[in-house]
Amino acid sequence: MGKTQSKLFSSKNVKFDTQGNEVAINASTTGTAPRRNSSAREGSVTTPQGSRRFGSFAGKFVLQYVDGQSRPRPPVEDFDGQNENQLRSGAARMRQELDSIYKAVAIMNQLALELDINKAVDNVRDVVLELLHCERVTLFMVDSQQKELRARVSNPNEVFEMIRIPFGVGIAGRVAETGTSMNIMDAYHCDLFNPSIDKKTGFTTRNILCCPISDMSGNHVAVIQALNKKDGYFTTGDEANLELFGVHLGNTLSKSRFHTTALAEKQRMGKLYEAFRHINTAGTTLDQLVSIILRAVHQLVYAERSMLLFVDQARDHLWTKWFRGTALDNKDISMVVKLNESNLLTRVAQTNEGICQHNVLTGEVASVIGSVMGIQSAKSVLIQPILDVRNGKCLAMVCAMDKSEQIENAFFSDPNFNSGDQNAIAVFAMEVATILSERSLEISFASALSTVTATGGSAAAGDLDQVLEAQLMSYVGNEDIESIASSISRSLSNKRSPSHSTRCSMEQSPGDAPQLVAQSLSASLSQQKPSPKKEAQRLALNREQLRRWDLDICAYTTEDLLKLVYDIFADSGVVEHFHLDERKLMSFIAAVCSHYHANPYHNFCHVVYVLHGCYMIMMTTEANKCLTRVDQLVLLISALCHDIDHDGHTNSFHINTNSPLAQRYNDLSVMENHHCAITFAILAKRDCSLLDHLDKPLRQEIRRLIIAGILATDMTFHFSLTTDFKNHSNFSIEKEDERLLLVKSILHAADISNPVRTFIVNCNMSHRVHNEFRLQVSEERKLGITPMLHMDAKDERVQCQLESNFIDFVVTPLWEHMALRFPGLQVCLDQIRANRDAYKQLAERTPTAIAAAMKRALANPKTADAASIQAWALQCEQEELQAVAATIKLPNSATSAGSAAAEPAATTAPAPEQVLPASGPGSVPSTGGVGERERGAGEAELASVSRASTQKSLNGGSSRASSLDATSSSVVSSGGIRLAQGDEA
Incomplete structure (x- = not known):
């Protein structure tokens, strides 16, 4: 400033009379080519604007825009330097401009102390208004990273809103892009001017002075746009004065920006602390914990929509039922994403690296998100993995979409997620990882019980009917296929029960139709409720096939296995005796099927072999005379569920690795206890509650017997169980302890019954065991x-x-x-x-x-x-x-x-x-x-x-x-x- 100021006030460039009025200005200091006046001294010029030439920089060249073309400004008219009135007028104008400068300096002194960015912007505008004597001033803040200008303007309702102008667009955008000033004498003859703004606001723009503002480091921090000089046109002196104060204005804005950014980060750290405090609150349920996490995500990055997805490695998919967003509040939404799909969520799960992208189609995030969330694109997406602290695998991930409009009204906010947001979520994810890792067992329960549709959301009934009709041809004939497809599509749209789960984890033969269709078809067929006579005839035809030890269950499709399980329950007589609801039975069977994973051996195929073995012993020998109907129901349910949610590891593995399951069950029959817990969790679901209509004492007895039966499949009890069975020569139906021993023995014998089958079946199952x-x-x-x-x-x-x-x-x-x-x-x-x-x-x-x-x-x-x-x-x-x-x-x-x-x-x-x-x-x-x-x-x-x-x-x-x-x-x-x-x- 000192160097510039010395030029402006140097007596070598300006002469005054005894009253302090300007006499002449040396021609070398002007930025134009005015005509000489013969009455003036050689080497000097005079202008009719007098003091308006005060403060002009030597060599400054100003362009005017006329008819869309730039050309040098025409020289000003000479005036008679001896005219006393003109001299007095020039001196008065000089004093007026000096007064404006003094006022601007006073405002600058106050501005230097201002840290609030909004007040600082208002003060800067006041300085420019006073300095340039114009009607309006707009201050655009420069966002170099986004390459755009931001300005806070008031609409006709006197409500402030934020506008954004990309670099290179309009007059201000061109100044920001080139870093040079523009002095527009006629706005409507400038191609860069947008007259629609005048029409919208009712304001008439005559001329414009637009200059870049830089800080002391030379970085552009803002663009000043002044409109309509009150007494003519903007001059080179106005430009010089604005450039003089520009550095101070730029420094002030930079300081305010730094303060605002630091304050925002301080507030974010406070929100992080609050989030940490809340998620560590003891006693919160998983639903409450997820709600706290999503609320924290919204507060940390101002996410308009967010979700927390859990990674189910056993089922090879992502799942969630928790969303946050105005459009999704109070909605029961579930979603599953296969990990074999090509999308952003899958990439994060596979690479364990976060993603921050802008202008993303929801289909790129995951194919089901568009239908679930009701949007087709997002301005920005931020996905952050949450890694298990025990093994470093992806346990869950946070997905945030779009920043809320509320935060976009701030000067220095980013309309899209940026690196700062990504870092904040990454820090938050590290704390969340500790909490979720400690609750991994609870998460596994929630995962096992999650009931999701195949599409993860609603679908057009007509389109779904057509797809299902095409797939159902492999299962049924043309008869009633249209009504069956419509029934399935309605049940899928309503997300009725776990019978519509998206997977049934077992090895299938090539060419099978999608598992979802198979399971849904089973539910649909059960809902048709055939007449008792037709059902009896169908079972009579199947009974001969059912009661064979050489049944090759490995060759069955998923649909066939589901029907086989249902037929075993029906033929045993327990369905009729206990008046079991057929729809709930099919839902229960399908839900159980969906919770067997794609393990080489412990899958749904193995469990159907065990169930069939129990059925064979119970129905083809004298054992049925030693068991009550309750015992038979317990035996079938226990056989069907005895390995449910098995992860392919032995109890010793869980104990040696101190897994969450081993910790939960104190190293005692770890997997068997887990199987029991999952069984009764499914039975507690509304659509699978087979036993709800029974008396409470009977339900409690059945529960106790099922637990005893499943726990007896632990191989550590094999020799003691064999000895106990050997020591009982007869089993009396009147003695409860003998009946329970028989149930345990039959279930365990069926569990190790692979050698009972033909040699090729035995070899097949043995091959699977050793692979596992x-x-x-x-x-x-x-x-x-x-x-x-x-x-x-x-x-x-x-x-x-x-x-x-x-x-x-x-x-x-x-x-x-x-x-x-x-x-x-x-x-x-x-x-x-x-x-x-x-x-x-x-x-x-x-x-x-x-x-x-x-x-x-x-x-x-x-x-x-x-x-x-x-x-x-x-x-x-x-x-x-x-x-x-x-x-x-x-x-x-x-x-x-x-x-x-x-x-x-x-x-x-x-x-x-x-x-x-x-x-x-x-x-x-x-x-x-x-x-x-x-x-x-x-x-x-x-x-x-x-x-x-x-x-x-x-x-x-x-x-x-x-x-x-x-x-x-x-x-x-x-x-x-x-x-x-x-x-x-």
Whole structure:
């Protein structure tokens, strides 16, 4: 300022008379090219505006806009310097301008002390009004990050509102973009001027002076726009004066902006503290906690809409039922988002990194959000993950959409979410993570009980009907398909019950229609309530199929399994006896199905096997005479729910990792206690309340028995339960303790009844068990936990040995006593022993041969049985031996023997698919060899040669060593086929 001020007041540039009036101004100080007056002294000029030339910068060049074109301002008219009146008038104007400057300086002194940004802006406007003698002044604050100007203006109703102008738009936008002043002498002839504003406000703009305002660092902080000079046009002197005060105005605005920003952050920290205090309040429910979290999100970032979504890793989706937003208040809205979808929510869940984006379609956030929230786009979206403090996985996420209009009226607020908002939410998420991690069990309950529709919101009934009609063709014929589809679409739109859950976690065969349609169809069919006569006829037709131990449940679709479960309940007689509501029963079955996850073994397929086993024991033996109707209902419900919400881990894993479930249940039957809790939570749901119509004492008794039955499936009770069952020679229906022991024993026997099934089913379920074991072993090794030996089978040969031992030491003792008490189960005991023998024989083959045979069997379950699997393993082993013989150079005698042994295999071995017909329930494969009696002399010779060769290979000894030279040894040791993999097993 000092340097500029010295130029303005230098006596070298201005001359005064004895009365202090201006006489002349040196021509070198003017910014125009005025004409010379011959009466004036050489080298000076005079202007009719006198003091208006005071304060002009040397070399300043001002443009005027006429007819949309810029051109130099025309020179001012000369005046007679000897005219005393003009001199006095010029001096008076100079004094007036000096007075204005003094007033402006006084206001500046007050302005320097002002920290409130709104008052500071008003003071700046007052300074400019006084300095430039104009009718109006607008101050635009510069937002360099958003590249826009912001101004607070009053509308015709005298209500202030915030306007935003992008850089480069209009006169002010052009000044902000270029950083140069613009002096418009005729606004309506300037292409950048927008006359519609005058029409809207009723104000007439004649001329405009628009200048950038910078702080002491040279950063543009504002743009001043002055309208309508009261006594003519804006001059270069006005520009100079504005530039003189501009730095001080810029510094004042920067200081106020810094203060406002600091105050806003202080307030935000206070809100963070309050949020931390509230979310740590003891005793709040999950609903209350989520409400506090969403309220805090609104206060921290002024989110117009927000939601908290939880990540359900087991079900592979995000879910929520909590929203905050004016349009969503007091609405019961539920939503689920599959983690295999491509959207912003899924990206955050997978990367654990927050996202802040502007101008986003709701479909990019998640496909269901548009229909749920009633909007199609958002100005900005902020998504922040909440990571579990125990393992670093994404536990939940906060999604905020659009800043509220209320905050947008502030000068320095961002209309969109910015890095400051993202940092605030990130800090908040760290505290929330601690709280949610401590309540993970409660969250898992809420997740398990969440009832959501497939679309996550409403859908047009007509469109949904068309989709369902197309899908239903795979389940029913053309008859009544339209009415069924309409019924399902109505139930989906109304979100009636858990029967419309979006998933049923189990392995399905390819080509199945969507699970949602299957489950909804089940509910729809149950709602049609067929006549008792037709229902009895349908059950009579299905009863023969139901009461077979060789039922291949693995081949069933989800829809078939749901119908099968319903038929078991109906055929047992408990539905009729207890007058169970059929709709509630179907809803209950579908809800239970939806809470079994996609584990390799502990899924809905396994539980239907167990339920079917209980049904078979109860309905095909004398056991039903020892059980009351209450016991039968308890047995069926317990069987259906005994592994519900299983996460694929054993109790020991939960105990060793000190999981929330282990903490909740004090390391006692951890998963079994959890299964009980989820069972009764579902039964408490309105649409699944099967037992609500029963008397309270009866409901309490059923609850007690179900808990006892499910807890008895804990394998730690196996030997004590087997002993107790063995010590009871008879079971009396009159004794409650004996009936309860029988219920426990039947349920546990069915839970370990895989060896009761055909060998191919047994192999299939065994394969799934070991796959689930491998997943846990992998996790345990990452956590530094030593896996249990029986869970860490290194190859298929060891698996066969483990299965054989499991049958001998676990399954057979219990089922032997079951067959003694109920002779109708002798066929099951025979199958158990046959499967045990088959595993023992299969364990004699090489691991690679067993693996190849199993793979082929599982791919062709309808043609596979114990004998064919043995034959396939034998064939694979022979192919291995021939490959070794071709690779390793053997002595002539060994080569001849190998050729002699290989030739019958090529000429007499039958196709594996033609070995034997599939064995039925109770059939016992030959235990004296692999099909010697059935296949004839040629195959017997093949089998004997194979065994002899394999035995030599596996035993390793001098005979094999003498037959292999140094070359063959090097080939074997350098990566050839290892035939002795199972020796140490």
